[in-house]
Amino acid sequence: MSMALFSSPPLHFPSLSPPKPHLTHKPFLPLPLKKPFFISPKSIDDASSSAAVSIEQEKDEGSNGVLLNSNGSSPAVVAGAPVTETEEVRKFQDARWVGGTWDLKKFEKDGKVHWDSVIDAEVRRRKWLEDNPESSSNEDPVLFDTSIIPWWAWMKRFHLPEAERLNGRAAMIGFFMAYFVDSLTDIGLVDQMGNFFCKTLLFVAVAGVLLIRKNEDLETIKKLLEETTFYDKQWQASWKDETSSSSKDS
Amino acid sequence: MASIALKTFIGLRQSSPENNSIKISKSLPTNHTHRRLRINASKSSPRVTGRNLRVAVIGGGPAGGAAAETLAKGGIETFLIERKMDNCKPCGGAIPLCMVGEFDLPLDIIDRKVTKMKMISPSNVAVDIGQTLKPHEYIGMVRREVLDAYLRDRAAEAGASVLNGLFLRMDMPKAPNSPYVLHYTSYDSKTNGAGEKCTLEVDAVIGADGANSRVAKSINAGDYEYAIAFQERIRISDDKMKYYENLAEMYVGDDVSPDFYGWVFPKCDHVAVGTGTVTHKADIKKFQLATRLRADSKITGGKIIRVEAHPIPEHPRPRRLQDRVALVGDAAGYVTKCSGEGIYFAAKSGRMCAEAIVEGSENGKRMVDESDLRKYLEKWDKTYWPTYKVLDILQKVFYRSNPAREAFVEMCADEYVQKMTFDSYLYKKVAPGNPIEDLKLAVNTIGSLVRANALRREMDKLSV
Numbered sequence: 001m002s003m004a005l006f007s008s009p010p011l012h013f014p015s016l017s018p019p020k021p022h023l024t025h026k027p028f029l030p031l032p033l034k035k036p037f038f039i040s041p042k043s044i045d046d047a048s049s050s051a052a053v054s055i056e057q058e059k060d061e062g063s064n065g066v067l068l069n070s071n072g073s074s075p076a077v078v079a080g081a082p083v084t085e086t087e088e089v090r091k092f093q094d095a096r097w098v099g100g101t102w103d104l105k106k107f108e109k110d111g112k113v114h115w116d117s118v119i120d121a122e123v124r125r126r127k128w129l130e131d132n133p134e135s136s137s138n139e140d141p142v143l144f145d146t147s148i149i150p151w152w153a154w155m156k157r158f159h160l161p162e163a164e165r166l167n168g169r170a171a172m173i174g175f176f177m178a179y180f181v182d183s184l185t186d187i188g189l190v191d192q193m194g195n196f197f198c199k200t201l202l203f204v205a206v207a208g209v210l211l212i213r214k215n216e217d218l219e220t221i222k223k224l225l226e227e228t229t230f231y232d233k234q235w236q237a238s239w240k241d242e243t244s245s246s247s248k249d250s
Numbered sequence: 251m252a253s254i255a256l257k258t259f260i261g262l263r264q265s266s267p268e269n270n271s272i273k274i275s276k277s278l279p280t281n282h283t284h285r286r287l288r289i290n291a292s293k294s295s296p297r298v299t300g301r302n303l304r305v306a307v308i309g310g311g312p313a314g315g316a317a318a319e320t321l322a323k324g325g326i327e328t329f330l331i332e333r334k335m336d337n338c339k340p341c342g343g344a345i346p347l348c349m350v351g352e353f354d355l356p357l358d359i360i361d362r363k364v365t366k367m368k369m370i371s372p373s374n375v376a377v378d379i380g381q382t383l384k385p386h387e388y389i390g391m392v393r394r395e396v397l398d399a400y401l402r403d404r405a406a407e408a409g410a411s412v413l414n415g416l417f418l419r420m421d422m423p424k425a426p427n428s429p430y431v432l433h434y435t436s437y438d439s440k441t442n443g444a445g446e447k448c449t450l451e452v453d454a455v456i457g458a459d460g461a462n463s464r465v466a467k468s469i470n471a472g473d474y475e476y477a478i479a480f481q482e483r484i485r486i487s488d489d490k491m492k493y494y495e496n497l498a499e500m501y502v503g504d505d506v507s508p509d510f511y512g513w514v515f516p517k518c519d520h521v522a523v524g525t526g527t528v529t530h531k532a533d534i535k536k537f538q539l540a541t542r543l544r545a546d547s548k549i550t551g552g553k554i555i556r557v558e559a560h561p562i563p564e565h566p567r568p569r570r571l572q573d574r575v576a577l578v579g580d581a582a583g584y585v586t587k588c589s590g591e592g593i594y595f596a597a598k599s600g601r602m603c604a605e606a607i608v609e610g611s612e613n614g615k616r617m618v619d620e621s622d623l624r625k626y627l628e629k630w631d632k633t634y635w636p637t638y639k640v641l642d643i644l645q646k647v648f649y650r651s652n653p654a655r656e657a658f659v660e661m662c663a664d665e666y667v668q669k670m671t672f673d674s675y676l677y678k679k680v681a682p683g684n685p686i687e688d689l690k691l692a693v694n695t696i697g698s699l700v701r702a703n704a705l706r707r708e709m710d711k712l713s714v
Contacts, residue, residue: 135546
């Protein structure tokens with residue numbers, strides 16, 4: 001939801017209607033203004049649905065021809081090209097893909113480059129390449145480098161929606177921890193700030209929120225730890241063998 | 251972390267060339283110091299009377315050749331058993347510059363001097379590496395049949411007897427210090443085809459017989475995980491060959507290999523196009539097709555003259571020596587991750603093992619036992635473990651997925667990275683890096699990884 005807000009220009013606001021069906025089963029909300037407050041926890045759960053929204057929107061834009069060229073609006077269009085053509089060329093084609101890079105002029109909007117659509121275009125290109133690996137060629141090298149997209153564009157698109165969620169979690173955990181510590185030990189909030197134990201708790205909470213974003217993350221971290229030591233074990237096998245065999249001998 | 255680990259590595263590397271010159275010419279002083287430092291088993295082990303220590307080297311590749319030469323030079327009666335003297339093993343055939351010096355290789359066995367590498371990412375971003383190479387630096391490309399034969403000949407010159415035979419099995423000694431009895435089929439000149447069954451009594455055995463080692467089987471060395479490498483040798487037209495004159499290509503991507511890379515290496519008059527994988531061995535043909543497709547514009551019209559496949563070990567065997575039998579090279583499992591390099595390490599491990607035997611037997615005069623051979627293992631692990639570990643980490647981080655590979659290629663565009671990579675590859679040691687550059691590199695790499703993974707997440711959303 002929040003992502004859709006960032007990735008789309010305000011004039012498309014009316015087209016946010018798709019998420020509405022989610023909310024219609026809450027008829028007790030009379031004021032549309034209040035909606036954001038009530039649905040904010042829900043929108044966290046619905047990260048995937050909001051993504052779907054933003055993609056759908058892009059498609060709308062493409063077909064409207066507002067931002068995108070009809071040629072490269074979606075992978076479906078490319079795949080839908082005549083068979084003979086795909087067989088002959090088998091190369092990624094897009095009107096904005098010129099000389100091995102995205103022609104930033106074609107992404108300009110109100111005199112500024114619309115970086116979000118550059119990211120979208122590159123995502124489509126990579127997706128296409130993954131499905132149809134392309135022969136590399138020296139005559140027609142790929143020059144596009146993702147680092148030309150400024151950091152704030154990445155931040156705005158990928159980090160901010162996530163940051164909101166993390167902030168919310170950290171604040172909630174912090175609040176309840178302070179509450180419980182206070183109720184259990186009678187140390188007030190101000191005193192907690194100077195307490196070493198409470199500082200450690202704070203640190204653990206922040207690290208935990210950052211590392212464990214989904215339930216699967218726990219499993220992933222465990223697997224990573226195993227993976228890092230696996231090779232060591234394989235190498236040390238011959239030394240373990242020595243200690244066991246020598247103890248048997250002696 | 252790398253720089254800390256590699257500091258010890260440098261110290262050891264510098265000492266090793268000195269050691270072997272000392273050992274061969276005047277081994278007594280070094281032995282004395284050793285004896286004082288720790289219990290030297292050869293002191294207690296009996297003298298060999300009436301003859302010198304006999305050691306058999308099974309397998310005549312770089313590991314076997316190097317081991318046999320060092321043994322023979324060290325005054326040990328050496329037998330080298332190899333079945334296929336003209337074996338052209340499917341192998342990239344790249345050797346680092348330091349190997350030329352350390353093993354005193356003549357320049358004419360090097361077919362090509364590669365000075366440029368191209369890395370090509372899944373989205374076809376190509377990065378040239380090698381601009382940082384100094385004029386005299388290069389990666390040597392050899393044909394294995396040439397290199398192996400050269401090393402074997404040198405071993406024979408030094409006094410080793412090279413036997414054309416197929417090693418079958420060996421009988422373990424019943425009593426301590428009694429000999430191993432090797433059974434092999436000899437194919438020496440007399441008969442064509444049908445071999446003659448022979449036995450050979452030796453005091454110690456070096457197993458250098460590659461991934462499907464019979465020596466390893468006979469000491470129950472255990473198995474290792476292996477990658478399968480598939481390679482096609484393709485002869486292409488001269489104008490296309492010109493492009494590959496001193497250039498090698500590396501392709502990365504899920505299409506080419508899920509956990510390794512695809513390559514185009516220049517050979518004497520053709521190119522070798524191949525790929526490898528551990529996890530999806532059944533799909534190797536598909537990956538090979540994809541590699542050929544990715545290189546299509548450069549090799550189109552080429553004729554396939556040879557197709558080869560071979561297992562490549564992923565990690566050392568659980569047991570690398572037992573009693574007086576030691577494994578070296580591929581048989582032990584000394585192939586690096588990430589780059590899949592094995593020739594240098596094979597030759598080096600063969601030499602190191604042979605040195606340990608020469609030293610432990612006081613130039614062939616005494617019996618050796620397991621503790622002497624353990625010294626080789628100890629030294630090997632101490633010297634090269636950091637290298638293997640660093641490459642393992644690189645492989646795990648950067649061959650993990652397509653976005654990681656994109657980041658890897660982006661990283662390799664950096665000149666500092668190229669300099670460090672080539673220095674560590676060519677000389678097998680790492681000059682301590684510049685901390686500021688290291689930090690910059692870390693930040694850039696994490697940036698690349700984050701960007702590529704962000705794009706990946708969007709791609710996944712597209713497909714849902």
